[in-house]
Amino acid sequence: SAVISQKPSRDICQRGTSLTIQCQVDSQVTMMFWYRQQPGQSLTLIATANQGSEATYESGFVIDKFPISRPNLTFSTLTVSNMSPEDSSIYLCSVGQGHNQPQHFGDGTRLSIL
Amino acid sequence: AQTVTQSQPEMSVQEAETVTLSCTYDTSESDYYLFWYKQPPSRQMILVIRQEAYKQQNATENRFSVNFQKAAKSFSLKISDSQLGDAAMYFCAYRGPYSGGGADGLTFGKGTHLIIQP
Numbered sequence: 497s498a499v500i501s502q503k504p505s506r507d508i509c510q511r512g513t514s515l516t517i518q519c520q521v522d523s524q525v526t527m528m529f530w531y532r533q534q535p536g537q538s539l540t541l542i543a544t545a546n547q548g549s550e551a552t553y554e555s556g557f558v559i560d561k562f563p564i565s566r567p568n569l570t571f572s573t574l575t576v577s578n579m580s581p582e583d584s585s586i587y588l589c590s591v592g593q594g595h596n597q598p599q600h601f602g603d604g605t606r607l608s609i610l
Numbered sequence: 611a612q613t614v615t616q617s618q619p620e621m622s623v624q625e626a627e628t629v630t631l632s633c634t635y636d637t638s639e640s641d642y643y644l645f646w647y648k649q650p651p652s653r654q655m656i657l658v659i660r661q662e663a664y665k666q667q668n669a670t671e672n673r674f675s676v677n678f679q680k681a682a683k684s685f686s687l688k689i690s691d692s693q694l695g696d697a698a699m700y701f702c703a704y705r706g707p708y709s710g711g712g713a714d715g716l717t718f719g720k721g722t723h724l725i726i727q728p
Binding site: 527529531537538539540541544554586588590592595596598599600601603604606 | 643645647652653654655656657660662701705707708714715716717718719720721
């Protein structure tokens, strides 16, 4: 399966600031996704990052808060904007090679907001 | 919306024994995919096994197998000969048929924490 690198692996940020998380894949992939995992919780899909078009957001997530870019088939970014302590979570990137293929995940970014 | 339910927050098993983790889901679709992922303390999500709904045969991967009951919407994971390295959070996940429009993610259950007793 593809090798997925996420940066940064962790960060501590001040409230009101923004952070951009990068997801780099070592091969071209059709699909890229961003998930959030709040402390002690399961994973929740934030959005599907579509190459060449706007991301598709799930209910409860908006582009102004979580802008996403996907400039090519190997790279995507997720920005967490105007952060508050409630945004403290692990953010995970995942990739897939088609609907009938499983998704594989990066190691995640652990974000803490003070 | 689809929901995935894991009713066992925590399970414990003796090393070398067999354990079964439960998962039920709710969907009106007939074509979908089901997955079990493992998340050790390192937090990396690792695919354990997957099942296509149109396949009647239960998936098997070495010591891991599933019991897929489509009519009952049940998808349990059996781990045989449990090893210390199996200790982790296990998440059941659902993926529906492709609907276009760019959205194609997974719906996860809340997870089961598996403890392996030496």
